[in-house]
Amino acid sequence: MAFEESVYHGTWKIVECVSLAGVVETTGIEGTEFRLDESGDVTWKVSEDAEPMLFFTCETYEITPSGVTGGPGDSALLKFIGTYAGHVIEFKAEVTDDLMLLTYEKCCMLQCQKISCNDPKEDVPYSFSSAFEQGFFADLVIRADNGKEFHVHSVILRLLLPEVNWTGDTTPLSNLPEDVLHAALQYMYCECLPTGLSEASSKSAIKLLGKSPGFAHFAQLCETFLKNTALKQQIQTLITDMHTCGDRIIELFSGRGGASGGGGGDSPVSMDSSLWNNPARLCYTVRQALKEAAVAGAKLLLLCDLFAKRKCQLSRQERHDIMKQAKSRMPVFLKQLHKFLLVLKQQSQTLTAQQRYDVAAYLVPEIETILDTVSRFASETKVALEQVINSEKGEKSEKGDKHDKGDKHDKGDKHDKGEKEKSKRSNIGDVLGRTLKNALHMRELKKLKKFHDKTTASFAHLMQRKQSFCQMSEADKVRSISKYLEQLVDELPITVMRLEELMRVLEQKIPWSEWKYLFKMATSKVSWGLGKVLSNRASLQPMINEVCDIVRSEQFSADLTMLGLRSQVMEASGESTSGPDGARSTKSKYVQLSPVESLCVPPFAKDSKLAHRALNLLKAKESTDMMFEIVHPGDGGDIVIDHTGEKPVASVEGGGVEVEQIHCHRVVVAARCDWFRRALLSGMRESIDRKITVHDVQPSLFRLFLEALYDGQLDTTGLTTEQLVEMVTLCDRYEMDSLKVTCEHALRHHVDDETALYLLSLADHLTCATLQDYALSYIAAHPQLVHSDDFDELPDKLKEDVEDAIAWHGLEGQRGKETLSGAMDMTPSSVSSVSEMEEMLTNMDITDHNAVGQELSSSVSSEDLHLVENEELLSTCLAALRDVVGEAVPREELVRVALAADYDVNRAVNYFFFSS
Structure with a gap:
């Protein structure tokens, strides 16, 4: 049976943890629920008192068969992928009916019970929206302050507020503003907010009903709506600001006073030709463009950090809205870059050798200063990385020592029965947690060391280039820079072509599911890197301050302050008056995404x-x-x-x-x-x-x-x-x-x-x-059922479906035995032997060669072309067969022969004449 990933989709609950010795242990994570969506998302529902596990931070997953067959009852590998820092936690998964056993190597097994499937028709929102919208069988009228009447039902209102008397002339909802009353009734009928709710209405609802009995959750939804709306607006503003930076860069090089907002227009932009004649102005323009690029980079960092840190507060729909907006704006950013590169390409082609020489001569002292600054930054970064790696190793060693001491203390204290019982209860959970933390900690260390090795190699190469450049004569320096400018000009057309290809790929070939994963992975990795910088900010602070001095932009400094990389108030000594986490939200013990589908969609x-x-x-x-x-x-x-x-x-x-x-x-x-x-x-x-x-x-x-x-x-x-x-x-x-x-x-x-x-x-x-x-x-896998009396009582259409399914199952079994290369190569083979054909007939349980046509006639119908995997291949094979056998042979017979031969013309021809 083919591997079926669908059996893993749905909501699962961890019911118990079993040690490898077969003993059921209490770990503290029992009752935790997780939902595996078809889109590749995993959502966790964890109680506050649950033991923290690192796989609770994972937001995506992947299922791969562990063997050749896979399928229900067979094992597979369930990989929980944490987009935060790129963690991958791998379990061996076995599914039987509604039970799934997750085994972590050399640790324990988690037994999970399926709560519901992912079928959209099964998990449907629960509400009484039709009764609220149509008002049928209403027995109560509630009036707003403007006289607007709402026909409602006391039976439904009492479900959420049973203590209120809904039979009188006045109710807790009487004489409220119409928008607030509508939102409150929508909540009482659907347990969600109405679509199109405004911020003003939410604020009024919180003010008027926030302290009313029974409306605490309603007020909480309104507060969440306001926070999430502010977050979405903040992210939208960051995206707009990045577009503005791109427009300003284009303006700087075009010599125009302004450019169209939104960046992405297709109007041609010409580069100010006087820049090439004035090297000082060109350098100033480049500096200003780099400043705008630095501001845009800071905005991007802030966007990534905001989404990574606060996405757990957003509903699924709101997270998707942000990612869809980012996907829709990516082509606009690329169009801005494309426009800028086209300008450089067009104008650089008119650059004369004398102009290039004058620019190179002016850039020599600038290049020397840049090399000194970059070398210093690289050296400081290398030292900081070494400190981070050493601190990570020391933290791991310290934790291990504390754990060993704790184990010795527990073992030595034989008289404390309570501690022994507690240790017994949490032993498996502690082992699982420590094993996972150790594996992921080692993985982080490897990533840091790999980055350190790359940085060291780049630093050595940079120092070599700097030394070579400094040893040149002044004339050689000018010629070297002039040659580099020439190479840069020559590579611009290739860069433009690559960018155009990238734009086509992004617009056509990246599906939503892949983009969603890439976006979450990218934002979370950026946030992880920022976290590492923040944890070592003391050693990096001088470099951060120097970057701010070089950029000299209040907006850039403000964004770094929001990221927590720079203090809000800097003393004369340069020390921070606030902690490194002052501008960042407190990190919870695990990232738990909001299980809410949408604030405006009723719950399941x-x-x-x-x-x-x-x-x-x-x-x-x-x-x-x-x-x-x-x-x-x-x-x-x-x-x-x-x-x-x-x-x-x-x-x-x-x-x-x-x-x-x-x-x-x-x-x-x-x-x-x-x-x-x-x-x-x-x-x-x-x-x-x-x-x-x-x-x-x-x-x-x-x-x-x-x-x-x-x-x-x-x-x-x-x-x-x-x-x-x-x-x-x-x-x-x-x-x-x-x-x-x-x-x-x-x-x-x-x-x-x-x-x-x-x-x-x-x-x-x-x-x-x-x-x-x-x-x-099931019947196709058990073809003997067609010989029963029940089969004879089926309608003719169902009989044909059964026979087609059995025939197709036989063909799939034959394909399953072929190699992957043979399965991918669907072109007709040049050699076809009778032995191959006999093997195919044997696999189809056809023993009477004279009855081949009759057997295939009952198994495959020409009207059921939905069984054909590729109709184009079928048409090609039929045309080639028709040229060989002539027009007298019925098309139905040729279709059956083509299907049996897996669209191979030579095999089909041999099969046709052999069966004749």
């Missing part, structure tokens, strides 16, 4: 207070205003329904009739099920009597269905195959698609030799695509 049923309280309301039988009447036969009786009249009439043959009533709430039932809403609003007997009669279902099963309707979740644990079939039929009858999908996934585990054909027929009848595909795959 499993996280919804409304869902849980609605279920309790059903069980309490309070404030009911309708009923379901379940008619079912008594002992020995069968229900017979007459459909000849305008309305079905139920009668019982051979026994009595038993009727069971379940009292419900119209607004809840109508808001949660469109079919019931139409029935209750139709003006027919159901709406008049406020009663819906149900036939052909067991009362206990229908009660479970109603509970799932109220709660938004269906627990299929313990349900038999017959009960699941009845439930999926019930969900289909009343158009409950989300519950229907849940039943489909549950029925997949009930597919076996006895039920496969029946469930295939059921899935086809109820349009259950997931269940039908799974049943087909």
Whole structure:
């Protein structure tokens, strides 16, 4: 079976930790939930008192098969990838049904239980939005301060605020501003904020309802909305400022007083030709351009640090909005750079040898000064890196000594039973944490040492170049710089071409999922580097101050101050009056992304207070205003329904009739099920009597269905195959698609030799695509099922689908035995032997050569071209076959031969004549 990554998608809960000796240990991370999205994101939901683990910081993941086969029940490698510092934590993963075992080498195993799948139809937001928007069955009117009336339902309002009397003329929400009242009611019906909420409305809502009982979470959502809006605006401002810096650089070299905002216009820009005639002005322009580039670089650093440090506060949608905006602005930045390079290219082509010589002569003292400054910076950076590496080694050694002492103390203190018990409880968790920390710490040290080696090599090369340059005569220096300028001019066209190719790649070939990962990885690595600089700011402060003196930009210095690289107040001695972390937020023990999908999207049923309280309301039988009447036969009786009249009439043959009533709430039932809403609003007997009669279902099963309707979740644990079939039929009858999908996934585990054909027929009848595909795959892997009586009772179309699936499964098995190069090379081979063809026939279980055409005729239909992986290859193969065999052969036969030969023309020709 092919590797199926989808079985890993969904929300998992760590239920227990098992040592390699097979002993269950308590670690403190039990109950932690993580969600593996199809897009490659992993989201953690960790309690505050949980033991911190380094993989809680991971934001992306990757699953790769550990062997040749993979698939459900086989092992794979689950890699948690921490975009912060690029950590990769690898577990061996084994999935069986809804259980996953994660094994970390030489440490322990984490047993995880799947809570929900990632199917978008299964995890749907829970709300009563339709009741709020349409106002059906409303029993209460709340007026805003401007007289605007909102028709609402006391039953739903009491779910969140049961202590308030909602039957009087005044309520806690009466006479509020319309926008605040609308936001508060939206929250009470959907547990989220309304789309398009303004900052002013949020501030008013916090002021008017922030201290009201029951609205604490609503006020918290509004505060989060304000913070996140401010953060998004700050990031947008940083992006705009970087565009402005790019425009100013273009203005400096174009000699114009201003440029179009936003940078990215396609209007031509000409370089001021007088710059080449005035080397002093050219150098001044370059300095100003570098200053603008430094300011833009500081803005970029600030953007990366802001996103990396505060993304945990953002909802998923808000994080995606920022990344999408960055993706949309990247081509604009590249267009700015492209415009600038085009100007340099156009104007540099007119640069004469004399102009180049004059510029080189002027640049000699400038180059000498730059080399001195860069050499000093490189030397200081090298020393700082050595200090960082030594401090990291010392920190690791100190932690190890403390741990050893702690272990000796625990072992020596035999009389302290409490400490022994505590040590026993946390032993496995401590071992796992220490193992991970040690591995990642060593990885960080390797990265720092690698960077140090590169820096050392670059420093040696720079010093060599500096020494060589200083030993030249003045004339040789001028010639050397002049030659370098000439090379730079010659390379400009190539640089422009490479940039244009990069622009095409970014616009066409980078999908959203890859961009999302690259953006998070880049921003987090930058933030990690800033963290290392901050931790060693004392040694780097002189260099940082000198950079600020060179740039001489208040904006640049202000941005470094916001990053924490520079103090807000500098004393005469240059010492900082504030700590290195003064401008940065406190770092938590782990980065836990917000599990909120969006502040304006209702939560899933499993996280919804409304869902849980609605279920309790059903069980309490309070404030009911309708009923379901379940008619079912008594002992020995069968229900017979007459459909000849305008309305079905139920009668019982051979026994009595038993009727069971379940009292419900119209607004809840109508808001949660469109079919019931139409029935209750139709003006027919159901709406008049406020009663819906149900036939052909067991009362206990229908009660479970109603509970799932109220709660938004269906627990299929313990349900038999017959009960699941009845439930999926019930969900289909009343158009409950989300519950229907849940039943489909549950029925997949009930597919076996006895039920496969029946469930295939059921899935086809109820349009259950997931269940039908799974049943087909199972039958294709067990072709002996076609000889059963159940197969003969299937419709002709399903029989054809089964036969096609079996034939295709045989072809896939043949392809699985080929090498990767052979699978990638789809061109017709030059040599085809009869032995290869016989092997293919053997793998397809075809023994009678005279019956080849008949066997293939029943297995592959020309109308089912959806089974063909590449229609273009098929068309090419058919055209070549037609030239060989002529027009008399039916196309259906050629299609089957082409499929069996895997589009290889020579093999197909031999196969055709051999089978004839």
